[in-house]
Amino acid sequence: MQNIIDRFISYVKIDTQSDPNSNTTPSTEKQWNLANKLAEELKAIGMEDVSIDENAYVMATLPSNLDREVPTIGFISHFDTSPDFSGTNVNPQIIENYDGNDIILNEEKNIILSPNYFSDLKQYKGQTLITTDGNTLLGADDKAGITEIVTAMEYLINNAHIHHGPVRVAFTPDEEIGRGAHKFDVKKFGAQWAYTMDGSQIGELEYENFNAASVKIKVQGKSVHPGYAKGKMINAVIIANEFLSLMPKKEMPQFTSYREGFFHFYDFKGDVEYAEINGIIRDHDRDKFDARKELLQRVVFDLTERFGDIISIEIKDQYYNMKEKIEPVMHIVDIAEQAMKDLEIEPLIKPIRGGTDGSQLSYMGLPCPNIFAGGHNFHGRYEYVPVESMKRATDVIVKIIELTAKYYNDEA
Known part of the structure; x- marks a missing residue:
């Protein structure tokens, strides 16, 4: 050997x-x-x-x-x-x-x-x-x-x-x-x-193997002096955190095995003015994979309804x-x-x-x-x-x- x-x-x-x-x-x-x-x-x-x-x-x-x-x-x-x-x-x-x-x-x-x-x-x-x-x-x-x-x-x-x-x-x-x-x-x-x-x-x-997609969430905030921010500041970090809080908590890598799919968000960076989240979607079942993508798009739509057109999502299929x-x-x-x-x-x-x-x-x-x-x-x-x-x-x-x-x- x-x-x-x-x-x-x-x-x-x-x-x-x-x-x-x-x-x-x-x-x-x-x-x-x-x-x-x-x-x-x-x-x-x-x-x-x-x-x-x-x-x-x-x-x-x-x-x-x-x-x-x-x-x-x-x-x-x-x-x-x-x-x-x-x-x-x-x-x-x-x-x-x-x-x-x-x-x-x-x-x-x-x-x-x-x-x-x-x-x-x-x-x-x-x-x-x-x-x-x-x-x-x-x-x-x-x-x-x-x-x-x-x-x-x-x-x-x-x-x-x-x-x-x-x-x-x-x-x-x-x-x-x-x-x-x-x-x-x-x-x-x-x-x-x-x-x-x-x-x-x-x-x-x-x-x-998994069906796979990458995910990028972008939040465009508005920075204003905190002493005079009422009604004006849009804190991108807070909104990005809210997006993460709406994710299914038990559908993360640390809670899944065998054929169970997941969402995985591995990178977060930002400040008041701009925040970005990067992640991946994985699932062996194609229908469940598509449903995961639809869920993320729906969450972004709901946040847009609440905060205005300041949050966007980009999902790219990687392999099947x-x-x-x-x-x-x-x-x-x-x-x-x-x-x-x-x-x-x-x-x-x-x-x-x-x-x-x-x-x-x-x-x-x-x-x-x-x-x-x-x-x-x-x-x-x-x-x-x-x-x-x-x-x-x-x-x-x-x-x-x-x-x-x-x-x-x-x-x-």
């Missing part, structure tokens, strides 16, 4: 944080550093048709070694990390033979990764964990996925006796800011279907539930499920409480379920990944490729 550890650490040490406020692709110049490294590494291990386009999308081909037609399938991961937490100077720590107790990430700052709080840790007792040093995120989301794809391709190249059809791989920028698939060239990629290696816990297999695009081709999920069972991995088929490049790609004509990459506690200092989970994800990729070749031989 040392090759997996070395490869993963070489990736996470490169800062690739994306920036939602940028209009370029990739959104940060530093993402090119890993994109270029990946393109060169794919060439070095023997992949063909390696390309990197003007937007930093990296693609490559593992040619078929069969003398019959097998569909081209793909594997995709993103190389940017979340803007929610620093990805600069990542200093991974390797915990061998994890004893099941607290892990001190940073003794000086008393930052502890504890199974008493993060109960998933308990299932990895005896395994090798890679953690942060408490100062940054780790980047397993989704450099673990990249590690697994590259390692699987290298394994197949070095083991030519394993029968496989054509395989395409791709690594994308800006997934963490919802733009990972925006400039993905599906036609150039040329796969019938693909899998994103972007899940968490070992065994995860997902083909449902890929379930409706996957269900007509469920054999692609069945193959992944069988691959896990053949490897004695229990498949955990459940909806994603988030999004994935696979959602947008599915609506662009590339059906794309999501498979575990192994990491936990993404986007923060408590992120970690078991090396054994990355090894098992690599095995799943290889097995899916084998089973696809076998499936289409049996079908013939």
Whole structure:
């Protein structure tokens, strides 16, 4: 497993944080550093048709070694990390033979990764964990996925006796800011279907995700000297707070799970003259998703009736539930499920409480379920990944490729 550890650490040490406020692709110049490294590494291990386009999308081909037609399938991961937490100077720590107790990430700052709080840790007792040093995120989301794809391709190249059809791989920028698939060239990629290696816990297999929209509320107030403000001042902060007070209190992320949707308001800034709220809407059910948007518009309308035309709302759909695009081709999920069972991995088929490049790609004509990459506690200092989970994800990729070749031989 040392090759997996070395490869993963070489990736996470490169800062690739994306920036939602940028209009370029990739959104940060530093993402090119890993994109270029990946393109060169794919060439070095023997992949063909390696390309990197003007937007930093990296693609490559593992040619078929069969003398019959097998569909081209793909594997995709993103190389940017979340803007929610620093990805600069990542200093991974390797915990061998994890004893099941607290892990001190940073003794000086008393930052502890504890199974008493993060109960998933308990299932990895005896395994090798890679953690942060408490100062940054780790980047397993989704450099673990990249590690697994590259390692699987290298394994197949070095083991030519394993029968496989054509395989395409791709690594994308800006997934963490919802733009990972925006400039993905599906036609150039040329796969019938693909899998994103972007899940968490070992065994995860997902083909449902949230319908998603962003929300921006703007309130234009009027500032007047408070001593003479009666009947004149319009306090934008107060009105913005009133908007928040009218939101369903139990339909927030901290109170929801499984298929329950939510409203999430994560940014508030303002003063008397102007206030702005940014948030998101999420729901697996399209009708409930639309109802959430209508509720926000109705609240804004009611506030406008009371305070005048000083409050506005902007709602932008971001992506949709890929379930409706996957269900007509469920054999692609069945193959992944069988691959896990053949490897004695229990498949955990459940909806994603988030999004994935696979959602947008599915609506662009590339059906794309999501498979575990192994990491936990993404986007923060408590992120970690078991090396054994990355090894098992690599095995799943290889097995899916084998089973696809076998499936289409049996079908013939």
